[in-house]
Each structure stands twice: as C-alpha cells, then as structure tokens.
Amino acid sequence: MRWSNLFIPTLRDAPATAEAASHALLVKGGFIRQLHAGHYSLLPLGLRVHTKVANIVREEMDAMGAQEFLLPTMHPADVWKKSGRWDTMGEIMFRLTDRRDNELALGITHEEIFASVAGELSSYKELPQLWYHIQTKFRDEARPKSGLLRVREFAMKDSYSFDIDQNGLDAQFDAHAVAYARIFERLGLPAIPVEASSGAMGGNDSVEFMVPCAAGEDDVIVCPSCDYAGNVEKATSTLPLIEDEPTTTDPKKFPTPGVRTIAALTEIEGGAPADRQIKTMVMVIDDQVTLALVRGDHQLNLQKLTDATGAIDVRPATPEEAKASLGAMPGSLGAVGVTDIAIIADEALRGRTNMTTGANEDDWHLCGVNIGRDISVQEWADLREVAAGEACPECGSPLEMVRCVEAGHIFKLGTVYADAFDVAVADEKGQNQPVVMGSYGIGIGRNMATVAETHYDEDGLVWPVSVAPFEAVVTVLKLDEPTLAAAEAIYDGLRRKGVDVVLDDRDARAGIKFADAELIGIPYRVTVGPRSLADGEIELTNRATGETKKIATELLVDSLADTIDSQRRG
C-alpha cells in the first residue's frame, strides 16, 4: 500500500460534537464518518481495524470448534411472534412492511433465526453444536452516542450453543468464557467478567465482560481483594446486622408537617435514622401498580425489580397515580395496612421491627412498624443497588464501583427458544428432549472503539499490533531516487515477511507524515531519509513508547518482522 494512493482523510481538528476520546480520534484519524445518528461509514482505515477485530473473534470461535454461518438480517414478523419478542422488544426493533404488506423486522439479535435452523436437529448424537455468524444488527436505540460505542447499526459476532442437557450448556458456557478472555487479551482489553442481568434475552445465568473506561455506560461493582465482580443490576453486598427494638404495640401515627424526604424524616422530632425507615416506591409494572419497598438509605435498582418480577416494562408511578393508589402524595407513602396492591420488598427489610414509614396521609408518618406483622409483603427479593464501600459478599472487603463498557455478554438461555421453536432431539431412549441453548455476543465495532478508548495519548491512537490498521509504516523523507529506492527495498522486504506495511510516499513535509502516522496509531515507524542512509542505519520508532533506535540497514527488515510477529497475536 502506498499512502499517496490511499483515502485517509485526517483532520487537524476533530468535530466539536465528538466528546468520547475514541469518537474524536476515529473521526480525526480518518477511520469513520457519520452518516446520521447511530450510523457510521467505515472508511478504509476503519474497515482494516474492524476486519482485524472480527478476525480475532473468528479465529477464537473457530478454535473452539464453532461453525460459521451467515443468517439474514431482515426477518419475517412470524419468527419473532413465535418467541413472543415481537411484542416484548418494543421500540428497540426496527419494523417495516414489504409491498404485500407483510410485517418484517430488522434483526436485533438472532436467537429466533438460529433456533429456526436448529429445528432440523433430530438426534442427541448430533449434539453438541456450536454455531455463529458475524452479522449486522439493527437496534433503534433511544440515544445513540459516543461514536461507535452505541450505534443503531453494527456488526456483532453472536454464537449459539445447542446441547442435550444443562451440563452440556454449562461446558459450552465455560468454554465461551475462556475464549472471550482470550479474545479480549488479544485485543488488549482488560475485560472483567461480571455477574449480569439477562434482561430481555431471557434465561437465567449471564456474564458480561466489562472494560473499565470513562466513556462507559455501566457501573460495575468489583472487589479489590477477591475476584468478585457484578453489574450493579445484579451485584450484592453484605450489610452489617441491625439490632431492632421489639415492638409490642401497634404502629403509631405521628405528625410530620412538610416532611417529604427520607432526609427530612431523620431530622424531625419523632423521626428515625434512614436505616430505620421504609422507603415505599409506587411502581407501575406491566400496567399493574405495585409497591416496592427498600430501606430508607437504600436505592431501588430498576433492573433488579424487573428481573425479580419477570416484567417487561417497569416505571415509577406518577405522583397522581401514587395519590390515586394510596391516598397521599409521594413523601408520605407507606405499605402498612395495604392489601389491595401487590407489595414486593427488599431482603434487607426482612424481619425488621420498630420501623418508620409514611402513613398514606400527607404530613403524617407511622413509627413502631413491624414489617412481618404490619405489612403484607407478597414477595421478597434483592432490589437494592449496592453502593461503593459496602462489604464484598465473598470476602468482606470494601467494594469499589467502576465505570465500564460492556464488551461482551454470554447467556445461558435454557429451553426458552427450543420450546418456542420446537427444537427437540431424540435422546438415547428415543424420547424427544428440548435442546438447551446458550447465546454469546461480542460487538465488533464497539470493541474496536473500546480499544481506541483505552489506547491513545496526546498525539493520537496507539493501536496494539493485533488490530492496528497497519503494523508498520515506512516513512520516506525525500522523494529522490536513492531515498525512495532504499525505502521501497525495506517496504518490499517487510511485505515479503508478511508484515502489514504502508509506504508513506506522499509529497509532504516530514512533520505531516510523522504526525499522521502517530495520529492513526501505527505501532512501528521506519524513517528513511538521506541522513540515515548516509549512516547506514535506519531509524525505527515505537509508537507506544516513543523510543527511536537505529538499526543497521541490512538487519532492519528481519528484526522488525520478528518483533511484529511476536506481538501479532496480542
């Protein structure tokens, strides 16, 4: 490749609207251009990185015996209706109709489609199977953002495992965890496997691979002492025991004029500390009003509530809805004596006595509440969000909270899709058994952006060799015959050695060539100019360290090719 023939539109200034580092650098370096919100064109440089990321994923999938497919990305509504997700997916799914008015969808994921194909499996002898493809997904995200990190159209590797039983699934799941760890290592991403909520994918067990970085959107609880880690949507912690005074009398109403918050209730005469209060939140769960109870000093986590109730849609009630349900405005709400509304309470409230909560009458609260006696809790669940500093559930050390990008997610699906699509095989006894499925996803473009997000300095990107758009650049400083001939000899030599190298033969000043090579993050730069030719030594600059060393011309090609080869697999 000769740079003079390439389209690499680097910019002096990144667009002002690009805020995430990866977004600004990928645009500035000429890797991507935005078409509209959430849709990006990959330019030649961007496609090179994208392809390398995809190939690393592909190699690791192939290495674990997975078979590559390519399934359509436009689907008939039928398939989605079969699993029920036509209705549950809501606005995230792009929907359209064809000329005959048939309903269609653009795939947000491919469980349904792979399950359709898997209907042809008929015997346990064919299992296990592991299938994958790298295909475009469309998701009508409410808010695309941060360049390639959250988009509406993106390539994803999704794999699907099919097993005769849970043990088989567990093995495939564990194998994926290992393969994913290897993928992230090769990408240079310090991914942390964490317990996660399965959300709309269904199934029970899931692990996310999270990469700490500022542009992330997820909060992850990690233990600095042991390997415990969990998404805040799932993580738990150990709380110190609280000794309550027993209550022998009924709850007592007391006046709390103007008190509308937990904090205010701790101040007022007759009030109580936050951990002795019950916070009553009126939620609308799939159109059903429900009370969610957590301790006064705790935060309700919406995803935990969603998971606990198996709901599709959960939202806080409006103040008007709360008033209609309980007779008071938020700030004075409570669950004592409520019997006609479902009540779900956080485990941290179990067994608590002598608590304080709203009286369902503005400006009044109740004290002396014994939860077991006074509140008809229908379901206990883990609803509260863990806060940094609480004790690790495994080792007791104070937990930390880290901002992360979700780089991959693996799910144990069970038989949800097998049941919907009648994917069953005969077992040893000739009895049909539903196939146990797992699904496993890695976003290619998001991982590319995450590598950028974690590999840059003030001069631009610093790609690892494994995904760099070029592994090396031969920068020619003078376009006269001897210099160009020397540079081309090195360039040809590196190419013959299998190095992905570009020859910067542009008629431009040295400063521009150096700055561009640094901006686009090529790991190694070979600088060929009259000065070095006269010395018989060529300069080799390492992008990551900034170090330049001189190497005898005749040794350079072999030495650099070896260096790159040793780093190529990450």
Place this chain on the structure above:
RNA sequence: CGGGAUGUGGCGCAGUUUGGCUAGCGCACCUGCUUUGGGAGCAGGGGGUCGGGAGUUCAAAUCUCCCCAUCCCGACCA
C-alpha cells in the same frame, strides 16, 4: 420521551444581541516560486446562500412561526 445546547464551504469558528455594502477568518484544497528530519513561507485561485419551509420588511444568516437534524444530561437499552 423530559431537560439543555447547536446548526454558516470538507473541519474548526466569527458575524445574529441592535436586519443594510459583494457572507468573513484559520485549517484543508488548486497553481506558481522558494523551502524541505516534526503540522513551511510568499503570491494567486476555487468552493458556501447561512439546516428546511412559511412569514414580516424596501432589505433577512440576523426578526417571527412551524418543522427537521445533530450533540450533551437523564429516562430507556443484550
């Protein structure tokens, strides 16, 4: 969807408050000369009708109304 902001050549911006000459600057681009190991200098040149529509006015980038798009925060999201 709620809140905030912004739309002026490819990129970054000024001009809008207080309507008024031919819409301006830097970068990038083209030509020439000089220069040539860290984003060159000089001279010349090309490109925008100011997000879109309607309106007010002798006159609109600038004022009014409607719409659209993009970005940020939140909600939401495998």
